[in-house]
Amino acid sequence: KNEVEQSPQNLTAQEGEFITINCSYSVGISALHWLQQHPGGGIVSLFMLSSGKKKHGRLIATINIQEKHSSLHITASHPRDSAVYICAVMANTDKLIFGTGTRLQVFP
Amino acid sequence: EPEVTQTPSHQVTQMGQEVILRCVPISNHLYFYWYRQILGQKVEFLVSFYNNEISEKSEIFDDQFSVERPDGSNFTLKIRSTKLEDSAMYFCATAQGRNNEQFFGPGTRLTVL
Numbered sequence: 001k002n003e004v005e006q007s008p009q010n011l012t013a014q015e016g017e018f019i020t021i022n023c024s025y026s027v028g029i030s031a032l033h034w035l036q037q038h039p040g041g042g043i044v045s046l047f048m049l050s051s052g053k054k055k056h057g058r059l060i061a062t063i064n065i066q067e068k069h070s071s072l073h074i075t076a077s078h079p080r081d082s083a084v085y086i087c088a089v090m091a092n093t094d095k096l097i098f099g100t101g102t103r104l105q106v107f108p
Numbered sequence: 109e110p111e112v113t114q115t116p117s118h119q120v121t122q123m124g125q126e127v128i129l130r131c132v133p134i135s136n137h138l139y140f141y142w143y144r145q146i147l148g149q150k151v152e153f154l155v156s157f158y159n160n161e162i163s164e165k166s167e168i169f170d171d172q173f174s175v176e177r178p179d180g181s182n183f184t185l186k187i188r189s190t191k192l193e194d195s196a197m198y199f200c201a202t203a204q205g206r207n208n209e210q211f212f213g214p215g216t217r218l219t220v221l
Contacts, residue, residue, distance in 0.1 A: 030207050031207060033209070033210070035212075040214075041145075041197050041214075041215050041217065042212070042214040042215060043151075043199060043212040043215070044212070045209055045210065045211055045212065048208075048209040048210075086150075086151065088151070090207060093156075093163075093164055094139065094141075094156060094163070094164075094203070094206045094207055095141070095153040095156055095164055095166075096141075096143070096151075096153060096201075096210065097153070098143075098150045098151040098152070099150065100149075100150045101150065
């Protein structure tokens with residue numbers, strides 16, 4: 001069983017739609033990362049959070065430590081948001097344990 | 109904005125050859141990591157490094173792998189005798205502190221023929 005599960009695996013949306021990507025984990029964590037991976041392969045850190053909610057532009061990340069669940073929301077989605085979004089948790093050590101990613105495609 | 113850099117961006121090598129992948133961390137970062145991603149799979153942890161020592165390593169990081177920071181700037185991953193299954197994207201990540209946000213380099217695509 002994967003320690004970090006994401007849903008959905010694939011997501012398509014029309015420009016302007018509100019997007020939600022979910023992440024559930026089964027281990028105790030100190031923090032959770034949301035990462036973005038573009039087709040070229042590079043990984044960009046979007047958020048690191050350990051409680052509550054963070055917002056950056058059109059992106060919002062929330063985490064519920066008791067339920068071991070986090071969500072990434074994208075408001076007013078745009079084709080340039082098309083990428084793979086990866087949830088990664090920092091367990092008892094500082095290594096990251098990654099989910100399999102959610103592939104998002106936003107069409108004009 | 110400071111960023112992590114990696115060289116080369118793409119390395120093609122013959123099976124059995126040694127390769128060295130290089131990473132330049134953000135200047136005030138003290139914690140260094142290597143991760144890899146085999147095509148179509150999720151990213152996996154290889155090794156963490158702090159204070160010139162390995163902090164933790166995964167089962168993947170066997171005797172064929174080594175890391176060092178020889179000159180206080182470059183952080184390197186060496187694979188002594190590459191295998192076909194070492195073909196992957198290798199990412200360096202660095203952080204200011206142990207449980208701080210990790211920043212990733214653009215990756216090195218290693219192809220072993």
